[in-house]
Amino acid sequence: MTLGDDKKRSDENNLQPFKEDANSGFTKKKVSGTGWRLLKRIRVKAALSNVLRLLYPFYQSPTAAMEAERERLKKVACATIDAAADDLAALSAGIWEHPELNFEEHHAHKVLADFLERHGFETQRSYKLETAFRASHGSRAHGPNVTFICEYDALPEIGHACGHNLIAELGVAAGLGLKAAIEASGKPLGQVTVVGTPAEEGGGGKGKLIEHGAFDDVDVAMMSHPFPANDAKPRALAIEIFEVVYRGQESHAAGYPWKGVNALDAAVMCYQGLACLRQQCMPDWRIHCIILEGGVKVNVIPAKTRLHVGIRAPTDAQLARLKEKAMNVIEAAAKATECQFEHSVITKYASVLHNGVLADLYSANLSDVQAERGPEAYKEAPGSTDMGDVSHVLPAIHPMFYIGGTAVNHTRAFTADSGAACAQMYTLAQAKALALTGVDILTDPSLMDAITADFRRGLKEEQETAK
Numbered sequence: 058m059t060l061g062d063d064k065k066r067s068d069e070n071n072l073q074p075f076k077e078d079a080n081s082g083f084t085k086k087k088v089s090g091t092g093w094r095l096l097k098r099i100r101v102k103a104a105l106s107n108v109l110r111l112l113y114p115f116y117q118s119p120t121a122a123m124e125a126e127r128e129r130l131k132k133v134a135c136a137t138i139d140a141a142a143d144d145l146a147a148l149s150a151g152i153w154e155h156p157e158l159n160f161e162e163h164h165a166h167k168v169l170a171d172f173l174e175r176h177g178f179e180t181q182r183s184y185k186l187e188t189a190f191r192a193s194h195g196s197r198a199h200g201p202n203v204t205f206i207c208e209y210d211a212l213p214e215i216g217h218a219c220g221h222n223l224i225a226e227l228g229v230a231a232g233l234g235l236k237a238a239i240e241a242s243g244k245p246l247g248q249v250t251v252v253g254t255p256a257e258e259g260g261g262g263k264g265k266l267i268e269h270g271a272f273d274d275v276d277v278a279m280m281s282h283p284f285p286a287n288d289a290k291p292r293a294l295a296i297e298i299f300e301v302v303y304r305g306q307e308s309h310a311a312g313y314p315w316k317g318v319n320a321l322d323a324a325v326m327c328y329q330g331l332a333c334l335r336q337q338c339m340p341d342w343r344i345h346c347i348i349l350e351g352g353v354k355v356n357v358i359p360a361k362t363r364l365h366v367g368i369r370a371p372t373d374a375q376l377a378r379l380k381e382k383a384m385n386v387i388e389a390a391a392k393a394t395e396c397q398f399e400h401s402v403i404t405k406y407a408s409v410l411h412n413g414v415l416a417d418l419y420s421a422n423l424s425d426v427q428a429e430r431g432p433e434a435y436k437e438a439p440g441s442t443d444m445g446d447v448s449h450v451l452p453a454i455h456p457m458f459y460i461g462g463t464a465v466n467h468t469r470a471f472t473a474d475s476g477a478a479c480a481q482m483y484t485l486a487q488a489k490a491l492a493l494t495g496v497d498i499l500t501d502p503s504l505m506d507a508i509t510a511d512f513r514r515g516l517k518e519e520q521e522t523a524k
């Protein structure tokens with residue numbers, strides 16, 4: 058944190074009473090945006106209640122009582138997460154030590170489901186997909202179903218280089234915290250659910266879960282993702298990943314090369330053509346390409362090659378335009394070499410539609426629980442996620458959080474940061490911020506209206522931009 062930030066924080070604290078609880082680590086500070094406006098509204102009413110209490114010493118308004126109860130439940134949630142810190146760190150370390158690829162996350166699926174079951178959640182293993190799970194407490198008959206998302210897949214060769222072990226940990230931790238708050242309330246406030254979603258790294262696990270109706274009874278979905286910096290509403294581009302196969306004719310490379318049709322030439326032309334196309338792309342479009350098969354022996358003209366191509370853009374309409382351009386290149390390489398080609402879509406994610414009300418509540422709660430924040434994000438580093446698909450069917454957030462290092466995602470250095478002890482402090486702060494946002498939603502029935510209205514507004518705005 059910079060000195061300037063310290064000064065700002067201290068000014069904010071002078072403007073507003075600063076409560077601190079040594080046991081829970083939960084503090085209350087000034088916030089901004091929609092969440093701040095909501096809290097300000099509550100505090101204006103609270104000030105009025107103070108006047109009434111001066112006049113009538115036994116007076117306690119429903120709003121003040123509700124506010125006090127909410128703060129009590131938030132402390133319960135934070136204390137519960139802190140009490141489970143060692144177990145949560147061990148859970149995360151176990152997943153980090155057993156990196157598993159798309160749809161093969163059997164170890165993570167088992168240890169996460171075991172953990173939630175041990176903590177009293179009604180747990181469904183292999184929920185809709187073999188390595189997905191769902192664990193719930195409470196009932197939607199009494200209030201919203203607040204859902205936390207776990208991811209736990211890793212990358213080939215470089216392990217947990219996207220820190221999904223920490224996403225799994227904080228999703229479970231947020232669930233524990235909110236469950237404890239519901240129990241402490243002594244009332245059926247609603248439902249808390251933890252959903253384990255496999256295969257984020259190109260497998261589209263969440264899209265498949267949506268197709269199977271896994272989110273049909275969910276009111277809000279929240280998760281948080283490790284990153285070299287903090288960002289409550291990071292840009293996440295729409296993405297399509299597809300496979301291209303070129304087919305030619307094998308032949309002896311020295312004796313009869315003129316009888317061959319070289320599929321590797323097609324693959325190389327495709328790769329180079331896509332590289333040239335990058336210069337004509339919008340600044341926030343992205344193209345990636347790898348050659349997975351490039352021939353079998355140097356003295357045989359390659360008859361088959363296989364590539365994976367990834368394209369990204371901020372909107373579906375721009376992504377469609379980029380696809381058109383990429384397909385021209387792919388087709389041209391086939392024509393130039395007289396190869397045949399096939400292309401098939403592997404996965405496609407929508408961009409993320411961040412719910413403004415949820416994001417503001419999350420930011421306000423994070424400020425309350427986290428003193429040491431780390432750097433704020435540089436906006437020019439967009440990614441993509443299957444949480445984008447979830448954010449288009451229900452209100453959702455996908456913030457990014459600093460984990461104590463400067464390494465960037467998808468590197469071995471980031472794998473090391475994701476497994477380091479210092480990541481725990483930041484991960485638990487995220488779990489608390491999500492759990493406390495859940496407490497806000499379950500204790501204030503009017504919040505769901507604001508969250509739903511913002512969701513509809515976001516969808517409409519996106520449709521109008523696409524025209």
Ligand SMILES: [Zn+2]
Nearest residue numbers: 219258466467
């Ligand atoms: Zn990743």
Ligand SMILES: [Zn+2]
Nearest residue numbers: 219221257282
């Ligand atoms: Zn990731």
